[in-house]
Amino acid sequence: MKFCSECGHRVEKRVAADDPIPRFRCTHCHYVHYQNPKILVSCYATWEDKVLWIRRGTEPFKGKWAAPSGFMEENETLVEAAARELYEETRARVDMDKMSLHMVGNLTQMNQVYIVFHAPLLSPEFATTPEAEEARLLTLDEFPFDDFAFPEVVENVSLFYRDIQNQHFNVYLGTLKNGVNQVIQNDDSHLHRL
Known part of the structure; x- marks a missing residue:
């Protein structure tokens, strides 16, 4: 400035x-x-044991897989922002009344706070857009860990798939600092959940 x-x-x-x-x-x-930090939102949209992912159509990391996400706009709630970003990038719609918090991430080096929700899709219908050159519902076994745009947060992806398998969804707090992701859970396991 x-x-x-x-x-x-x-x-x-x-x-x-x-x-x-x-x-x-x-x-x-x-x-x-x-x-002040910007708020980045995302929604892990689910259909049965699958999550909707996109192959990015824009930089950075064009052609890599990621979650539909973007920045919160003025005059909208976190839930509205996450649902809007999902729709803008995939044309998919979720049940906003069933949207739940999955993770709050501190992206300190980027001066951002990353809020991740999850919600069931209203139907398994979605499309490609300029921001998503491909969109697919993927199980854990199909997830492209080696082609993920943000490898420093793959632990978060694994935790979410584990929650799907357990049918018990937790809320996590994570901090990405110096390229290392530290996740805190809210139970007494080896990590601590919120």
Whole structure:
């Protein structure tokens, strides 16, 4: 950031006495420009023991497999955002009343918070779009782990398939820091769930 969006003068990134975090501050009107994490949402849409995945049609990682996802817009809830992103990328619809939280991920290096839901598809109907050159319902055995766009979060994918098999869905907290994914569960197993 170089210029103030309030008055057009130059900004400087500095610490102020009332705030220990360096922030862009206007040198003229003294407006403080806060830069906060963006919220990235996704929905693991299911049909029986299968999950709907896409082969990305856009960069980054064009041609690799991923979950339909995107950024939350103004004036929408997390659930609405996840359902919208799923529909925009696959034309699939889920039962929003049955949408449940699966994971909250801290993507600290990217300054993002990743919220993953899961919900059953209303029907096994979906399509390709400019954002998804291919869309498929896949079981765990069919999942392309070697061709996944984000290998640092495959543990999350495995946990979700395990939850499908157990028919018991947990909520997880994860942090991706320095390329290493740390997942916390909410039970007394080797990981801790929320």
